[in-house]
Amino acid sequence: MTARIAVLASGRGSNLQAILDAIAAGTLQAEVVGVFSDKPSAPALRQVPVARRWAAKPSAFPDRAAYETALADAVAATRPDWVVCAGYMRILGDAFIARFRGRLLNIHPSLLPKYRGLHTHARAIEAGDSEHGASVHFVIPELDAGTVIAQVRVPILPGDTPETLATRLLPREHALLLAVLGLASAGQLTEQGDVTLCHGQPLLNPLSLDSADRLVS
Numbered sequence: 001m002t003a004r005i006a007v008l009a010s011g012r013g014s015n016l017q018a019i020l021d022a023i024a025a026g027t028l029q030a031e032v033v034g035v036f037s038d039k040p041s042a043p044a045l046r047q048v049p050v051a052r053r054w055a056a057k058p059s060a061f062p063d064r065a066a067y068e069t070a071l072a073d074a075v076a077a078t079r080p081d082w083v084v085c086a087g088y089m090r091i092l093g094d095a096f097i098a099r100f101r102g103r104l105l106n107i108h109p110s111l112l113p114k115y116r117g118l119h120t121h122a123r124a125i126e127a128g129d130s131e132h133g134a135s136v137h138f139v140i141p142e143l144d145a146g147t148v149i150a151q152v153r154v155p156i157l158p159g160d161t162p163e164t165l166a167t168r169l170l171p172r173e174h175a176l177l178l179a180v181l182g183l184a185s186a187g188q189l190t191e192q193g194d195v196t197l198c199h200g201q202p203l204l205n206p207l208s209l210d211s212a213d214r215l216v217s
Helices: 014-025 043-047 064-077 094-100 120-126 162-185
Strands: 003-008 030-037 053-055 082-085 104-108 131-138 148-155 189-192 195-198 207-209
Touching: 003 014, 003 162, 014 030, 014 043, 014 162, 030 043, 030 064, 053 064, 064 094, 082 162, 104 162, 120 131, 120 162, 131 162, 148 162, 162 189, 162 207
Parallel strands: 003 030, 003 082, 030 053, 082 104, 148 207
Antiparallel strands: 104 131, 131 148, 189 195
């Protein structure tokens, strides 16, 4: 069965493009049924046909709740199996999360639980860390605190800046997201309450992406 994926994005959409490329190559059995943004000028929107785009400025709504209701209604109308936050820069409210809980994923550029929130590359360098990475996790109301499904690691090199570190991490971040979506699309990933199941077994620790782009325990 082909999984239906809705993507939330605020920027250039590099993770979205990686998803679309994998679908086109036949390595991900999925369909992007809609792209949703809080920024009508976001480049990510241009990666799909007009009929699959939805964008609106939150400032055009009476309040945050009204905006998120409109967003949630638009997402629900595409009947997604999975909703993926891929560079979506707004914190989602409790009502939106509750509506899609258990099929709402986020990719975050840090080795969670380290560095929730923004500026993760700079924070890792400033802390003197020897490695950095990205995590895919289920979304819950607490920011970047849902169960971490899988992570990928890259070294922090002498002389790294936030920009060089981000550039080196990005292709590994793409590979991580695609690997997790492969699990999800195959029906091998579920969230049941506070327990995440992978291949029918409780996921006790995050999976790791190896150099061959495989998820391993």
